[in-house]
Amino acid sequence: MKARLAIDIGNTRTKFAVFDGREMLHTFSLKNDALELNNEVLTNYEIGALIISSVNEKAEAKLEIPALEVPKLLLSHTTALPFTLEYQSPDTLGKDRIAAVAGAQAQFPNQNTLVIDAGTCVTYDFLTAEGVYFGGAISPGVQLRLRAMNHYTNKLPLLNWDGIKRPQSVGNTTINSMLSGAVNGLVLEMRGFVERYEKQYKALKIVITGGDSNFFVKELKNGIFADPNLVLKGLNEILIYNGE
DSSP, X not given: OOEEEEEEEOSSXXXXXEEETTEEEEEEEEEGGGGGGGHHHHHHSOEEEEEEEESOHHHHHHOOGGGSOSOEEEOOTTSOOSSEEOOSSGGGSXXXXXXXXXXXXXXXXXXXXXXXXXXXXXXXXXXXXXXXXXXXXXXXXXXHHHHHHHHTSSSOOOOOOOSSOOOXXXXXXXXXXXXXXIIIHHHHHHHHHHHHHHHHSTTOEEEEESTTHHHHHHHSOTTEEEOTTHHHHHXXXXXXXXXX
């Protein structure tokens, strides 16, 4: 059986994953200015079909994928999905959000599911046990909060968080106070969303993905699943659903 290729083109990086059925054989990522190196995956595997999720048209144009004579699916809000899309502005819905929900649904079928994607922005996406997606919430991620504090003030410095250490609650310097507000504030925000959804929906499954997922899953309560490849797995599920 030929492999499937899932490609997630972001603002600065592109992620690739090769699947045999639902088994992920290989995954890697490249900076968008080095996308010509994607030939590595094309020479190592016989690709039978592929799916692309893109938020960056310039990066998308760099790929040599069009030369492949295989079925190709470019994800959009009009793509056939394994769940019902009831979002009121589907044309503005992020493709990564669509794919993450598809990935979570495959892991937790017929269950109320909350997907948290902790990246540049933090997104909260809810799928009902009946397979209906209504939406969720979008919030600034840690680094975006730190940049905003620097950009919109005269004296606060531009900081970078290492994504590993949780800052102390009581900051004893301006830098520590900024880190505490950005990181601890987001931890409390996530806990608040989780508690609110759990009160409203029974037997809620929660899965977290994104660049900062490994940190936040440790800070949230037990029973939350972390899957850094959720979007890629969701893209594969959508490709399967479309018969490719």
